[in-house]
Amino acid sequence: MPKRKELITGRKSFSFKRFFLQWEWLLVLAFIAVNIFDAAISPYFLDMNNILSSTMNFLDNAFIVLPMVFVIMLGEIDISVGSTVALSAVVMGVFYDKFHTPMWLAVLICLAVGALCGLFNGMIIVKFKEIAPMIVTLSTMTMYRGIAQIIIRDQSGGNFAPWFKFLSWGYLGSIPFILVVFAVAAVIFGLLLHKTNFGRRVYAIGNNEIASLYSGIQIGRIKLIIYTLTGFMSGVAALFLSSRMGSTRSDMATGYELNAIAMVVLGGVNIMGGRGRMIGAIIAVFIIGFLKYGLGLINMSSQVVLIVIGLLLAVSVALPNIKKSGGKQRKTEEA
Amino acid sequence: GCSGNKPVATENGTSSGKGTSASSNQVYAIIAKNTGNPYNQAETQGFQDAVKEFGGKSIVRAPEQPTAEGQITIINQLIAQKVASIAIASNDANALEPVLQKAMSAGIKVLSCDSAVNPASRMVHVDQADPVKIGQVEVQAMGKMMNYTGEFAILSATSTADNQNTWIKYMKEELKKPEYKKMRLVKIAYGDDLPDKSTSETEALLQSYPKLKGIISPTTVGIAAAAKVLSDKGLAGKVYLTGLGLPSQMITYIKSGVCPWMYLWNPIDIGYITGYVSKALVDGTITGKIGDTFTAGRLGKYTVTKAADGGTEVLLGPPYKFDKANIDRWAKVY
Amino acid sequence: MCDCVLQIRGMTKVFSGVKALDSVSFDLKAGEVHALMGENGAGKSTFIKVITGVYQPDGGVIILNGRQVQINNPKDAQKFGIAAIYQHVTCYPDLTVTENIFMDHLEVSPKTGRILWKRMHAKAADLLRHLSSEIDPKTLMSELSVAQQQIIEIAKAISTHANIIIMDEPTAALTKNESEDLYKITDQLRNSGASIIFISHRFEDFHRVADRVTILRDSQYIGTWGVNEISEEELIVAMVGREIKQMFPPKTAVAREEILRVKGLTKTGYFSDVSITVKRGEIVALTGLVGAGRTEICETLFGIMKPDKGEVYFENKKIRIVDPNTSMKLGIGYLPEDRQVQGLIMNWSIQKNITVSRLEMFSNRGWLRPDLERSKAEELASMVNVKAKSVNAPALSLSGGNQQKVIVAKLLLADLKLIILDEPTKGIDVGAKYAIYEIMDNLAAQGYGILMVSSELPEVLGMADRIVVIRRGRVSKTFSRRDATPEKVLEAAMPIETAALCQE
Amino acid sequence: MGKRTKNLGRFQRDWSRQVGLTLFIIAVSVAVDIRNPRFFSVVNLSDMISNTAILSILAIGMMIVIITAGIDLSIASTMALSGMVTALTVQANRGLSPMLALLIGLAVGVLCGGVISVFVVRFSVAPIIATLGFMNAYRGLTYLVSHSNWVGPGQMSNGFMMIARGKILGINNLVIIAMLLYLLAFYFLNYTRFGRQIYAVGSNAESAKVSGINTNHVLFTVYVIMGAFAGLAGVLWVSKFASAQGDTALGYEMNVIAACVLGGVSLRGGSGKLSGVLLGSLLLGILNDALPLIDVSPFWQSAIQGAIILVAVISNVFFKRRVEYKTLARRNI
Numbered sequence A: 001m002p003k004r005k006e007l008i009t010g011r012k013s014f015s016f017k018r019f020f021l022q023w024e025w026l027l028v029l030a031f032i033a034v035n036i037f038d039a040a041i042s043p044y045f046l047d048m049n050n051i052l053s054s055t056m057n058f059l060d061n062a063f064i065v066l067p068m069v070f071v072i073m074l075g076e077i078d079i080s081v082g083s084t085v086a087l088s089a090v091v092m093g094v095f096y097d098k099f100h101t102p103m104w105l106a107v108l109i110c111l112a113v114g115a116l117c118g119l120f121n122g123m124i125i126v127k128f129k130e131i132a133p134m135i136v137t138l139s140t141m142t143m144y145r146g147i148a149q150i151i152i153r154d155q156s157g158g159n160f161a162p163w164f165k166f167l168s169w170g171y172l173g174s175i176p177f178i179l180v181v182f183a184v185a186a187v188i189f190g191l192l193l194h195k196t197n198f199g200r201r202v203y204a205i206g207n208n209e210i211a212s213l214y215s216g217i218q219i220g221r222i223k224l225i226i227y228t229l230t231g232f233m234s235g236v237a238a239l240f241l242s243s244r245m246g247s248t249r250s251d252m253a254t255g256y257e258l259n260a261i262a263m264v265v266l267g268g269v270n271i272m273g274g275r276g277r278m279i280g281a282i283i284a285v286f287i288i289g290f291l292k293y294g295l296g297l298i299n300m301s302s303q304v305v306l307i308v309i310g311l312l313l314a315v316s317v318a319l320p321n322i323k324k325s326g327g328k329q330r331k332t333e334e335a
Numbered sequence B: 001g002c003s004g005n006k007p008v009a010t011e012n013g014t015s016s017g018k019g020t021s022a023s024s025n026q027v028y029a030i031i032a033k034n035t036g037n038p039y040n041q042a043e044t045q046g047f048q049d050a051v052k053e054f055g056g057k058s059i060v061r062a063p064e065q066p067t068a069e070g071q072i073t074i075i076n077q078l079i080a081q082k083v084a085s086i087a088i089a090s091n092d093a094n095a096l097e098p099v100l101q102k103a104m105s106a107g108i109k110v111l112s113c114d115s116a117v118n119p120a121s122r123m124v125h126v127d128q129a130d131p132v133k134i135g136q137v138e139v140q141a142m143g144k145m146m147n148y149t150g151e152f153a154i155l156s157a158t159s160t161a162d163n164q165n166t167w168i169k170y171m172k173e174e175l176k177k178p179e180y181k182k183m184r185l186v187k188i189a190y191g192d193d194l195p196d197k198s199t200s201e202t203e204a205l206l207q208s209y210p211k212l213k214g215i216i217s218p219t220t221v222g223i224a225a226a227a228k229v230l231s232d233k234g235l236a237g238k239v240y241l242t243g244l245g246l247p248s249q250m251i252t253y254i255k256s257g258v259c260p261w262m263y264l265w266n267p268i269d270i271g272y273i274t275g276y277v278s279k280a281l282v283d284g285t286i287t288g289k290i291g292d293t294f295t296a297g298r299l300g301k302y303t304v305t306k307a308a309d310g311g312t313e314v315l316l317g318p319p320y321k322f323d324k325a326n327i328d329r330w331a332k333v334y
Numbered sequence C: 001m002c003d004c005v006l007q008i009r010g011m012t013k014v015f016s017g018v019k020a021l022d023s024v025s026f027d028l029k030a031g032e033v034h035a036l037m038g039e040n041g042a043g044k045s046t047f048i049k050v051i052t053g054v055y056q057p058d059g060g061v062i063i064l065n066g067r068q069v070q071i072n073n074p075k076d077a078q079k080f081g082i083a084a085i086y087q088h089v090t091c092y093p094d095l096t097v098t099e100n101i102f103m104d105h106l107e108v109s110p111k112t113g114r115i116l117w118k119r120m121h122a123k124a125a126d127l128l129r130h131l132s133s134e135i136d137p138k139t140l141m142s143e144l145s146v147a148q149q150q151i152i153e154i155a156k157a158i159s160t161h162a163n164i165i166i167m168d169e170p171t172a173a174l175t176k177n178e179s180e181d182l183y184k185i186t187d188q189l190r191n192s193g194a195s196i197i198f199i200s201h202r203f204e205d206f207h208r209v210a211d212r213v214t215i216l217r218d219s220q221y222i223g224t225w226g227v228n229e230i231s232e233e234e235l236i237v238a239m240v241g242r243e244i245k246q247m248f249p250p251k252t253a254v255a256r257e258e259i260l261r262v263k264g265l266t267k268t269g270y271f272s273d274v275s276i277t278v279k280r281g282e283i284v285a286l287t288g289l290v291g292a293g294r295t296e297i298c299e300t301l302f303g304i305m306k307p308d309k310g311e312v313y314f315e316n317k318k319i320r321i322v323d324p325n326t327s328m329k330l331g332i333g334y335l336p337e338d339r340q341v342q343g344l345i346m347n348w349s350i351q352k353n354i355t356v357s358r359l360e361m362f363s364n365r366g367w368l369r370p371d372l373e374r375s376k377a378e379e380l381a382s383m384v385n386v387k388a389k390s391v392n393a394p395a396l397s398l399s400g401g402n403q404q405k406v407i408v409a410k411l412l413l414a415d416l417k418l419i420i421l422d423e424p425t426k427g428i429d430v431g432a433k434y435a436i437y438e439i440m441d442n443l444a445a446q447g448y449g450i451l452m453v454s455s456e457l458p459e460v461l462g463m464a465d466r467i468v469v470i471r472r473g474r475v476s477k478t479f480s481r482r483d484a485t486p487e488k489v490l491e492a493a494m495p496i497e498t499a500a501l502c503q504e
Numbered sequence D: 001m002g003k004r005t006k007n008l009g010r011f012q013r014d015w016s017r018q019v020g021l022t023l024f025i026i027a028v029s030v031a032v033d034i035r036n037p038r039f040f041s042v043v044n045l046s047d048m049i050s051n052t053a054i055l056s057i058l059a060i061g062m063m064i065v066i067i068t069a070g071i072d073l074s075i076a077s078t079m080a081l082s083g084m085v086t087a088l089t090v091q092a093n094r095g096l097s098p099m100l101a102l103l104i105g106l107a108v109g110v111l112c113g114g115v116i117s118v119f120v121v122r123f124s125v126a127p128i129i130a131t132l133g134f135m136n137a138y139r140g141l142t143y144l145v146s147h148s149n150w151v152g153p154g155q156m157s158n159g160f161m162m163i164a165r166g167k168i169l170g171i172n173n174l175v176i177i178a179m180l181l182y183l184l185a186f187y188f189l190n191y192t193r194f195g196r197q198i199y200a201v202g203s204n205a206e207s208a209k210v211s212g213i214n215t216n217h218v219l220f221t222v223y224v225i226m227g228a229f230a231g232l233a234g235v236l237w238v239s240k241f242a243s244a245q246g247d248t249a250l251g252y253e254m255n256v257i258a259a260c261v262l263g264g265v266s267l268r269g270g271s272g273k274l275s276g277v278l279l280g281s282l283l284l285g286i287l288n289d290a291l292p293l294i295d296v297s298p299f300w301q302s303a304i305q306g307a308i309i310l311v312a313v314i315s316n317v318f319f320k321r322r323v324e325y326k327t328l329a330r331r332n333i
Ligand SMILES: Nc1ncnc2c1ncn2[C@@H]1O[C@H](COP(=O)(O)OP(=O)(O)OP(=O)(O)O)[C@@H](O)[C@H]1O
Pocket: C015, C016, C018, C019, C020, C038, C039, C040, C041, C042, C043, C044, C045, C046, C047, C087, C396, C397, C398, C399, C400, C401, C402, C427, C429
């Protein structure tokens, strides 16, 4: 073997500028700004109870953001999640209402249906690589909601067991239960992405799927797991949404997919895959959630809110590139 | 009667009146089904008029899509603002129960209007018209138009719309009466309140049932789309159309005879009464139990009665009939 | 002065603190073929990209026909009559050959602006015939092999009527025959008055086509010589800065028991009835013309493709090949042909690239251990002698040879028994080549079985214990090291029709 | 002989998708006609084709965007905005000529597309994100300009409504407009420099840049074109349904994307054919028309529609794999 000629030991130099110019710090700043803004425009905002309880309005959707980070990290997309929420909630309702299963069993069924929907997406995407995931999930989006319609028709299900209401409406001490669950889930997903083999492989696939294949990464298996996980988390979202509404129907959770995608991207995850961090997406969830809540507290019309959120998304993603005239893409170094 | 008010542009935001009564410091909120719909626009306008009249502050809100999720978020925001009352035209009868109960336990008066929430989640409902009546008059109108013989169809909104389904249920009841025995309801189609889908559904009805003599469409988008198809195909006088429609949308078709007449109520008046019911609840004049009475400004005195769903309600009156004679005047209003 | 069409003075280019070009000067005479040589990372490609306006220099001047010019973008270069064939084929895979050739100067009717397809197809066919290629101008670029794509690139450069043509390692993907064709084309171009800059790591290229040679080393200009003024040894010294006595390391490994036996392996459309054996400590070369299907055979053994027929025995056990993961678990590793796409994650650091295929080695029940990862990556990177600031440097910033070394390091990490190397020295300089040969020999001595695909005959003859020649997807002949001569191997690789055609 | 097989190969490469789709369309049509013989009536077919016209127009624009490896989710909102602005203008001046109305819609569309272009090209925002943002913004703007009201037939001039209703030589105007646009687009994409540059940029943006194509210019134009098509379609939509609403065409972008993908436009960019896109639109148009006709329960409609799209794309994959395998097997190995 050749002798060691040059030792490669240089450490990555630490630069404060680079560290604080990271997208996540900008998000933190934006988050603080949103809170100051909210407090300034509405006297009702700076009430700890209000702030905490406002989280129940957007956290059910946020459960989907967590696995969506993985999906987008792969450079793919899943737009069937909203329909998966509806289908799993509806099935849960039917089992509880019609078949009189115990509530806990209905809950498990809800999660299982979500996971199955995701598994189905994953299987088709893995088996038929020629079809773009967007198209697969576009058709299952129509299909899953359609199945929900077949099952429940024009009815609404519900009348769930009393404890079920606790999921979205209950508190642990003064902290909403949903916030606690979300925090736990966020930590788990964050660790999974950044601290494990699995997460590293997801990054690899997102950066270069072909090289990942040649490196012996089991791409199909990883994708299958991620889509199933996405379905499962849609099932979780379905639980909390059903609890929030106390009932289920086939048209619930419309638009959840685009909300989730918007938060993931605002969080700095590159839509082409391979770049970004979990923490960014989580901060983005709270930025958008609190901004919407604050604007709601001053009773801003939902039409204006629509414009504000739309522009926020486009402008904030554009922001890092506005100064650079070369038009180079922002690069967030992944963990 | 007609309020004569023109719908004003500012749908949202608070507007305060100059009254001096106890109600003047109170904030009254109304939540419509969704934004961007002139019917909801007129309804909230009436509400704002009423609140202005008795000198309170009004908040008008609506989610951008007609979903229960959006309404729940708005109700949460209103609870945080400690409003005095919340009136809601609900997108789902049951889904709002948890949040509305939370509102009531926070001391907020809760009522529904136009589209009811279940009795457990409200104190009282303001009903635009008796659903039984609506079902009856539409079938009666259809019968008259098609001479009580032949095939007809219903073009509804989405298959999940609660009020549509209730009306259709009462239409079917009405059809059981002997005078309709030669009439046959061939199909209930769903246009999802989308112009394009309603159009192809109407075209499919005409294709599949060549002998079709009438269409009832109890939804504003559906009736307009159906009217457009019938008049484009020159079927005025051959296939009759009636249902619930907005005068401003339907004026052309009523004049051309595609839709000889149709029904609706005055959404401005619903909003207006809702405003006064809110006030009465906040003032303690009524509690929402049967027999309570109150005065609703220019519309006079109303009594709380029992509703079909087991709760209580305030009933505006019978649906209003629009035909060639009065359509011009109403088309300007909403 | 001189009759130079192009003069470069004091050219400097800095990439984030690293000087890729350090005050380089260069003269190109009219009608000459000027070879540009140097180790991997010497700055050759960067030099070319500065001339063609892809990069902007940080210092220095470009003098074209005696006039100082500014080349701001590739379009400018095109206007000045400079055309380039880049090291990595830059094509439009979804478009036809004609379009690939003519995209930047599509011919349109002057009156209506309508594209004249017929005219262009005909011209393209002409050009290709000129290059003695049979490619149909209407085929999609993605349907062509790498070598064929290279020919299209050349056609593209010729079609612009440029008088300065730059070729960055055009022969790297070509076999001997194809290289011969390229030499002829180069001669033709020179005779028609064009000046050519020709970058290559192959000495045959240099001897065959060049008039003069310029050497770059460590981003600096070393010197320019006429082709007859310098010997190969001197050239190597100039390039590497030290002497390399032999091209191939002495053989130390001895063949032991059989490790791989392939029987009748068939993949419809790619190869059929292929039987190969590899022993421990043995280097077996798969050679043949480009497009013969060697890569596909290797990829099938590695589990990228699924065979339709045939049996594979590994360590005397019959195995079923499922996917690369199972193959690697069994002990089969593969160094792919296209390092940028298949081998590396270009914007990842060297460290992460090295460890990605064996993450379980650096983790504890699935949890990553960055410290372990780093020390192992550093060890391996210095073992294969990767030139970089640190293992945190992105693969993207490495030169081709160093990128290849990183992939080799990646293979050394995995616990393998059989290593398949597809064109392991493609585009690699002499120094690095020798290092890779040493590694190969060393591995063989350690008992690895090695299956190597190569189009370079000297390499095949110099390194292999046995040579398997593939022709049109079938094993045409097998030679032992002793029996093989260049003529025999070439004959076995030649397509049968060509042989028949020659006789007519 | 060799030449023959080669040409056959090219035919398969270029037309297999179209042939497959046509067969699929025929199969669906025949199946529907068996259940309801009125399907193949002249009236129904002409209804169906004019209903599909707007979708097929939008699909042209979307195809061009997707060829550059982009996507535009904002088109439905652009349609709503342009339709609404035009309808409000018509409402204010009943005498406005229909031509002018179309131009207004076109202008609004171009403006909307231009803004998106700036974000995609100048600020390098991924197209899916930029257009997702402006999908919301334009929709909100539509509600604002209309003050949440609708413009109904009563407020429109007859001339305006005749844009979509009128006929030339017995063919509906919408169909004529769509056909003209297809011819125009065909020429543009296949016989102009710019058209080919669009494909080049989508196929490999890097080499396009290196070979001196102004990729920014190409991308910019592509979104403006899409905007123009959406603007135009918005006016046609409002004219056809005689109603301008805030929620006009809500969610329609997904139908358009589906039409493109069914037609073989690759989301990775670089490839796509007008003939495929036309067939893709037609398949969706047939589904929309046929499901109500065959009297399936309304509750089953969307499940069936989703399943059919899935089956169509999957069967295309099988078809393609089969073709590929056959070409491979024909190779002389
Ligand atoms: N885009 C870039 N960013 C940073 N460094 C770069 C970049 N491109 C090249 N370099 C560095 O510049 C030096 C010269 O690279 P170049 O590609 O010109 O080498 P080369 O002589 O062509 O090598 P090879 O023979 O391997 O192709 C290398 O050290 C490389 O790491």
